[in-house]
Amino acid sequence: MNIGYCCDRILELIYGEAAKLAAVAALAEYEQFGCPGVPTWVVEGERFWGKDRVDWVTEKVKQLITAEYRIQNSEFRSKIRFLCG
Numbered sequence: 457m458n459i460g461y462c463c464d465r466i467l468e469l470i471y472g473e474a475a476k477l478a479a480v481a482a483l484a485e486y487e488q489f490g491c492p493g494v495p496t497w498v499v500e501g502e503r504f505w506g507k508d509r510v511d512w513v514t515e516k517v518k519q520l521i522t523a524e525y526r527i528q529n530s531e532f533r534s535k536i537r538f539l540c541g
Contacts, residue, residue, distance in 0.1 A: 489503060491505060492505050493505045493506055495507065497509075497513045499513060499516045499517060499520070500520070502516065504516070
């Protein structure tokens with residue numbers, strides 16, 4: 457059964473140089489922010505980590521949306537980062 461995916465291409469992407477570089481960059485960013493665990497979110501410099509903190513992240517983002525609803529979309533996106541290690 458063909459579902460439209462090329463297995464060789466998927467394996468090439470997984471094991472290719474771009475994937476390695478992306479992993480190294482993600483780990484460097486993870487260390488830069490001093491992430492204590494996964495998942496970790498950094499919102500305006502404040503770290504939230506662990507699945508039990510999802511409610512806190514949600515509340516922080518709601519506060520940002522309420523307080524800064526006028527800023528442009530690209531500026532808003534730059535304030536929110538999702539990091540996974």
